[in-house]
Amino acid sequence: MINVKVVGASGYGGIGIIELLLKHPEAKISSLVAMESVGMPISQIWPHLTGFCDMEVTAPDDPRAQEPADVVFMATPDRVGMNNAAAELAKGAKIIDYSGDFRFNTAEEYAEYATRIGKDPVHAAPDLLPLSVYGAPELHRADINIDRKIVGNPGCFAISCILGLAPAANAKLFTPNSVICDCKSGISGAGKKLAATFHYPNRYDMMNAYKLAGHQHVCEVERELSKLAGEKIMLTFTSQVVPLCRGIMSCLYADLREDMTEEQVIEIYKEFYKDSPFVRVLPSTAAVGSMHVRGTNFTNLVISVDRRVRRLRVVSYIDNLVKGQAGSALQNMNLIFGLPETTGLDHPSFFP
């Protein structure tokens, strides 16, 4: 059994990985760490876990929180992972970090990212950056292997955009600066932190775009697509929030270099994802939506081509808390422990 420590256990990112781990046949939770609700059983914070996981939440400085584990999920805000990774690595753990801390491999890249979104550009553990890999198995499966020490888990919007455009970028189908990512998220994407904008009466009949000046997930999308395309890609990104709980729907647009049919694009996508069990490539007529991936690790990609203006459009659906967070994290854990990547993740959605 893989012993798992979850840091940031009391947030949505924490509860997400706990729920998945409870169903995982090869892993077991060895400790739950958080800054809030310390000393309480996790089932007091999340009563739906009563009888399934009643483990006490410990503070980071509690000896129980410092016991070694095989893997540590850092379901924590920026800079927590980078400040704690070395100690965990020293105890023999592997790290899977949810934040932006380990999504870049050099201090320069990190600094550029941090500067762009107005954060401290100095990484606290620059020497660890080369040990990390960007946790998108569909692109970097070979590098997410048993020798890997650190995984920088992707951002939720980011992975929906990257998976939606990767095959097209890889095949150099579109012109570099024509990419637009119009992304809508359910409200759980903002986590459990209270904010007026997510207070029920302010939100139930409300949708809006936000952070028009630049969202923190743009850099990783541009980096991944640029690598695949072999040229610098810059994109326009619009983050939006709509009144539902779980789900991301990203409409992705790019100008095709040449006239192509939907079928030709679909073929390229299917080939690209032929070994990726969690990606479904669908035609423009597919009657699917965010509900069909809810609670799962799947990405549904609906492909269409607007041939009048030679434009590719991909509608990418994920569950922001699963493929967009805890599910990807577990998929990455499976890979760095040599397990099939679907272990513990191979279940359908529920309805209604």
Added chain:
Amino acid sequence: MINVKVVGASGYGGIGIIELLLKHPEAKISSLVAMESVGMPISQIWPHLTGFCDMEVTAPDDPRAQEPADVVFMATPDRVGMNNAAAELAKGAKIIDYSGDFRFNTAEEYAEYATRIGKDPVHAAPDLLPLSVYGAPELHRADINIDRKIVGNPGCFAISCILGLAPAANAKLFTPNSVICDCKSGISGAGKKLAATFHYPNRYDMMNAYKLAGHQHVCEVERELSKLAGEKIMLTFTSQVVPLCRGIMSCLYADLREDMTEEQVIEIYKEFYKDSPFVRVLPSTAAVGSMHVRGTNFTNLVISVDRRVRRLRVVSYIDNLVKGQAGSALQNMNLIFGLPETTGLDHPSFFP
């Protein structure tokens, strides 16, 4: 493996049992029968099942629909079960019926029920009624056994009320005609049939009481409580619909014969349910709600006593589609096949 036929596969009751069966270690679906969507893979009706269950839906008169099975779930409206049970029994199947068809054991009782709700009082298979049991394991576990041929699965509102008041009725704590059941259901309780009242814009900011003249679940609640109390109990029942998807919250009131404390009542409830793994008895201060049983077979009972007026109040929470329907059905299947009643049902809710 138990071979399972699901009749009424394309409704919410059908999808509910299909989802549960896909996770059940001892059962497998052998055929899916419905009047609608015949010839389509079930995953075309419910795209979230793609890759998990792609079995074709067959019409009732299709030879494949008539193959024998070990158990048949009749997830069908009134009178379908009573008209088809004999044929299935003859082929060696057991029957678990979701409707009111097998909730009563005599033609007279059935006639009284049917008359009260304005339906044809003549049961189509009166000779089968003595073979059936009312599928509330918490009350009739001993009778839901491997010799049992037919289970009349409880109504969703009914089971929430019965479990909420059974220990008090059994201990004769309250006066017979003082019972009030004030019941609120999420919208999935009405099934997938379209109706103006469940059209999103008509419902998103709307709640209402309905069927004030009498709901079809009242009879079975009165019957079960009367049996336990050893005297005739008549109750006032108010069915209400509120704008959420899954969940029933029933507020149950009854006048206590004697002054009692909350703690005394809780003790009686805990004793009554000590062998019932799906019932949780909680004090009045418990911070729980419908979300904490969502997707599960649990019943959460919050007990309080209004001592000023000597009144018992129980707030009973279930998921109307699980404990209120498919979950109870599977729990009953487990019992009539000699399996632990928690098999395939022993999972927590999800959040958020």
Added chain:
Amino acid sequence: MINVKVVGASGYGGIGIIELLLKHPEAKISSLVAMESVGMPISQIWPHLTGFCDMEVTAPDDPRAQEPADVVFMATPDRVGMNNAAAELAKGAKIIDYSGDFRFNTAEEYAEYATRIGKDPVHAAPDLLPLSVYGAPELHRADINIDRKIVGNPGCFAISCILGLAPAANAKLFTPNSVICDCKSGISGAGKKLAATFHYPNRYDMMNAYKLAGHQHVCEVERELSKLAGEKIMLTFTSQVVPLCRGIMSCLYADLREDMTEEQVIEIYKEFYKDSPFVRVLPSTAAVGSMHVRGTNFTNLVISVDRRVRRLRVVSYIDNLVKGQAGSALQNMNLIFGLPETTGLDHPSFFP
């Protein structure tokens, strides 16, 4: 024109009265006072008012906040009104207070109420209590007159219960301790204060009962009904929250002294409310719900009798922010300034 000061302008109670005042032909807002958002135009806090009300919000100690007005709406928490009423009265204003501060006429009554809900029992301005009237025009119209200085505006749950049972209490139809108020509110009832329980992801598919030990609105319901009935009435009250924005649905139960028909009860109710333009009395077959009073000052009462057990049931629907708060407040303002009580309130709901 009536000059109006709104204290607590930045909350839901404040915005509610501002919206109504903007449509009122005889009143105009002269100042907006709040503790938060001081110095901002109200349309920056509530952007939907842009161009309609851009008045600056002033702090309580700002000289502009202390200018005299003809009427002051205290849309404020407990104890703010009682601490500020004397000063406003001295400047010639009348007071309409939203809190519990002026709902009782003696220090003893207030102390009993405050004690029961765990608050400081000592009223800060006991000498003002005899000047106030409980602001239920349907019961106290004659006392809400141009000589009145202070109105204690009713609680939202309270007014729904009182209007639902007043005619029956007045006609002594029911036994005193048989009353049960099973009350559900939309989330706006909790105001704009952030709380985990009203964070969208925690609430969208969630309903629950709360404050089972006793809600702050019980005292005023018992007081009003007892007065009408001429005997002490004690009731069981269950406050619940369901996931919609606006609306209260209170199911009210009481044991009839004698067998009666629905029609007889309706006649009594219609007679009682014959001069009350905002109350509609409806039969048990009426297809109405919370949406049909949304945004209005109406109360819809659906009457039914469960003759098997001789029990009256009234389902009372209001908009918690209008009849339950700002609408009642404006209705009271109209009366204490000698205007028709419907002035500025005589508009239908909107749909969908």
Added chain:
Amino acid sequence: MINVKVVGASGYGGIGIIELLLKHPEAKISSLVAMESVGMPISQIWPHLTGFCDMEVTAPDDPRAQEPADVVFMATPDRVGMNNAAAELAKGAKIIDYSGDFRFNTAEEYAEYATRIGKDPVHAAPDLLPLSVYGAPELHRADINIDRKIVGNPGCFAISCILGLAPAANAKLFTPNSVICDCKSGISGAGKKLAATFHYPNRYDMMNAYKLAGHQHVCEVERELSKLAGEKIMLTFTSQVVPLCRGIMSCLYADLREDMTEEQVIEIYKEFYKDSPFVRVLPSTAAVGSMHVRGTNFTNLVISVDRRVRRLRVVSYIDNLVKGQAGSALQNMNLIFGLPETTGLDHPSFFP
């Protein structure tokens, strides 16, 4: 007083104009016509109108339905308006039609539009087409005048896109085929017709894109923008539905011909709309959303420029049932009767 006939009174488009007309000082409803609910008072179909509008709904062939009126709102599906306009014109009425029937001025243009969306290309009243004007006052105010006989009211998505890009098209800021309209609508946009996709349980936690092959509103957007730009504009359009009731949020993208600042674009927009009381031009930092125009005739335009890739982005918010339908219709009525365009429409939104 302007006598108004509403055809299609029982749908959302009908109720929308009825609600507005009840507040209009210069108009009164003279008849309500519909195919459904004939013979019922409109307040039985829409109980929230009780006491405000209890007029009977008449069938189209009822003599009362054929009485002359000053203006007829055709809140009807395609081809109803074109088949009935001549008769109404002959009786002296003006026509305001909600469908695509009168949005084009020549049979050829209509045929192209109808063909593109798979409908009968032959217009039933081609001779009337030159009498009509496209009902976007912000663009065609001078032509929506007292001599005008027919107004083709804009599509809801269409008007959100046209108003969002008109100033930029007019100033020739962008390249012709770079336009993308990514449009999300609340569910009321689909009207009151029942559909599985709008059944509450299928929609409450669901969003999806639809009609990827082409939406019926694209033609009018391309036509209007092309006219303004003086060159043929072809755009990619994505219609999406999200789980709220009222609101459209359209994210509009276009490649700027030259580098420009947000301020420069805002200045151009403000100048363009300086005489348009219902359009607000806002900077990228404005904290607004669909709720801030809910229930109103306003369009909120949030302007931003992605200078890295020289791309204009406008987020356009309207209420799909007001500015997107009945509100525009009333604004057009005001203009063709020589009234100020804000008459009866000059009210703020409500909150929450």
